[in-house]
Amino acid sequence: xIQLEEVCSSIDRACHDCGRDxxxxxxxxxxxxxxxxxVLEAYDQGQxxxxxxxxxxxxxxxxxxxxxxxxxxxxxxGHLQRNKVRKAVQLFNxxxxxxxxxxxxxxxxxxxxxxxVMEVLFELNSSHEEAKTGFPDDDSFFDAVGxxxxxxxxxxxxxxxxxxxxxxxxxxxxxxxxxxxxYDKLNADGWKLDVLSMGMSGxxxxxxSQGATELRIGSAIFxxxxxxx
Ligand SMILES: *Cc1c(COP(=O)(O)O)cnc(C)c1O
Numbered sequence: 288x289i290q291l292e293e294v295c296s297s298i299d300r301a302c303h304d305c306g307r308d309x310x311x312x313x314x315x316x317x318x319x320x321x322x323x324x325x326v327l328e329a330y331d332q333g334q335x336x337x338x339x340x341x342x343x344x345x346x347x348x349x350x351x352x353x354x355x356x357x358x359x360x361x362x363x364x365g366h367l368q369r370n371k372v373r374k375a376v377q378l379f380n381x382x383x384x385x386x387x388x389x390x391x392x393x394x395x396x397x398x399x400x401x402x403x404v405m406e407v408l409f410e411l412n413s414s415h416e417e418a419k420t421g422f423p424d425d426d427s428f429f430d431a432v433g434x435x436x437x438x439x440x441x442x443x444x445x446x447x448x449x450x451x452x453x454x455x456x457x458x459x460x461x462x463x464x465x466x467x468x469x470y471d472k473l474n475a476d477g478w479k480l481d482v483l484s485m486g487m488s489g490x491x492x493x494x495x496s497q498g499a500t501e502l503r504i505g506s507a508i509f510x511x512x513x514x515x516x
Contacts, residue, residue: 289325291316291332294507301492312495315362315484317505320512323348329508330356338383338503340365345378352378362408364447364484364503366420369393376405383408383447383484386421388434391441398440406444408484411469413462414451421448428469432478445482445500446470450490459490463497470498 295314302309315336318326326337326349335358339345342363349355362383367375372393375382385391385407398405411428412421422428435443448466450459463485470483486494488507495502506512 289328289332289508290510291329291334291508294504298491298495298502301495304492305496307495312499313501315364315501315503316508317364317487317503318509319344319365319505320514321509325509327356330359336360336362336501338362338364338505339379342367342371342375342378346374349378352380372397376401376403381406381408381444384410384420385431385441386410386412388431391431391434391438395438395440404440404442406442408445408447408482409443410447410449411466413448413466414458416451419449425469432473443478443480445480445484447482447484449487450485450494452489454489456493459493460497463494463499467498 298312298314299309302312313336315338316329316334317338319340337359339361345361349361360380362381363375363379364383367382367384367390369390376394376397382394382405385394386409394405409428409431410421412419412423422431435441446466446469448462450462466485467483470480474480482501483499484501484503485499486502488504491502491504
């Protein structure tokens, strides 16, 4: 049994708590390590946005893009290696984890070859933990924004971040607030970004209070992940 309804009600409550209209936040269900049957169960309950973090897992688990149910939208939310770019653009509707100029160039080259435009998010390493992916600082992020003029096949929809793990609420809040500032800055500069993807099972109420428009929630919906298989 998945806990989709419960999570949706609790998102609604968290929205009310911080004075937001629940329709201003969408839920992306993160199905990594869980079977496709559970993805379909969520789909049958009305869920449309899904996230997975590994190209190989999606290749083995999901039908090809054209064979998926109507309106199902799958984002790659994990680190993308350049040698998996060709597969990734076949398997995902959006790449939410773009985090380097070489990766932008690899995506641009592949998409130009196929004459396709793809939506992407830029991922920020907002917690500055070394193990994390994402642009490491504001300078590298702004360089990448500038580099978009050389990537006509990439359409930037917004930003993504994983907050610091470990439970210090204030650290989480300030990391999310910083990414929201960057998002607002780009929009003030004329970008029309409309996706701010932040907040996971453990910290989504904080993300909502800091302006997230998309939450990525896995374990609260599908249960704990078993990596032993
Ligand atoms: C796994 C994952 C999530 C979901 O995490 P939960 O804590 O299970 O909600 C969200 N974002 C990213 C990038 C992930 O890898």
